[in-house]
Amino acid sequence: MxxxxxxxxxxxxxxxxxxxxxxxxxxxxxxxxxxxxxxxxxxxxxxxxxxxxxxxxxxxxxxxxxxDKGYRLFVDQIDTVKPLSPAERRAIQNLLEDAVDLDDVVDRTVRLLAQLTHQVAVVQYPSLSRTALRHLELVPLSPHRLLVVIITDAGRVEQRTVETAAEVDQAVVAELRARLNVVCAGRRVEALTQPLADLAAEFAPAHRPLVEAVAAELLQTLRQETQERIVMAGTANLARSDVDFPRTIGPVLEALEEQVVLLRLFAEMEEDPIAVRIGSENHHEGLTEASIVASAYGARPPGIARLGVLGPTRMDYPGAIGAVRAVARYLSRILGG
The missing domain is CATH 1.10.10.10 (Winged helix-like DNA-binding domain superfamily/Winged helix DNA-binding domain)
Incomplete structure (x- = not known):
């Protein structure tokens, strides 16, 4: 007892x-x-x-x-998280559903999460290395120019142009579009190299330069755009919490500026649907007085990226966990649609 x-x-x-x-x-x-x-x-x-x-x-x-040990026991014993109010849930849904593209979705998400939790919000941008291709579109721009539109299952859109020596044949473009979507749809970057290399052999020799050029541009784009990056909002919330950092808030701000630090922490949390790292558990000198609550988002387990909040160890953990989980679910729903 x-x-x-x-x-x-x-x-x-x-x-x-x-x-x-x-x-x-x-x-x-x-x-x-x-x-x-x-x-x-x-x-x-x-x-x-x-x-x-x-x-x-x-x-x-x-x-x-x-x-830190006390906070850890407290977090481990949380059996119910603080639910969002109906007004907060409606605000999340309305704000994200009105987004016009992936950039807008990520921007709205990170600002919303900062407002809900009054902490620093962090959203990992879904890189092409973590997503699968949903659709490829080829659009002739001129007799010798072709627009390649890449659409991922996370809603990301990339556009590239391909210059051709021979005049673009509309029938060949239509056939290439169809075959590319059969080969690429649902596959991640690492699974596309060989299928794209083999594709040219399916076309007549006169049309192979166009196929090879499109395949090369596609692979180059996918490889260039695999760099991980994050988006942040609410850094000013840390300034209002300066009394929670007995030494100085400087090391926390410096750690936030080094995106690689947060990306590494996110990578360490990949096994947990909702992960909480408290103080010294972060294994980074600048974050020993901070806590991070993070969740994966994306339709396919274990998700295509992560989002979360960072603040002082004196954090409303039930509220932060509830907000992070709810926003991640809404974001997954939006991107999965």
């Missing part, structure tokens, strides 16, 4: 500290949370929690605050 009560005490300390930013004392816990025991009993529980490393006393005569 005492272990259950100590867990409740820890949960109460986390909730109060997240809300007030003030160390929490035993008498306040009894008054706010109806624990049905005396302050002396709570003090004993707090002493045990402190000895186990779940809470700490920032200075003499102060109450207690959670440690």
């Amino acid at each position: 005492s272990e259950d009560r100590r867990l409740h005490v820890l949960q109460a300390i986390v909730k109060d500290y997240v809300e007030t930013r003030e160390p929490v004392g035993s008498r306040v816990l009894v008054e706010r949370h109806a624990l049905d025991v005396s302050p002396a009993t709570i003090r004993n529980d707090m002493a045990a929690l402190e000895e186990q490393g779940y809470i700490a006393q920032p200075h003499t005569s102060a109450g207690r605050i959670p440690t």
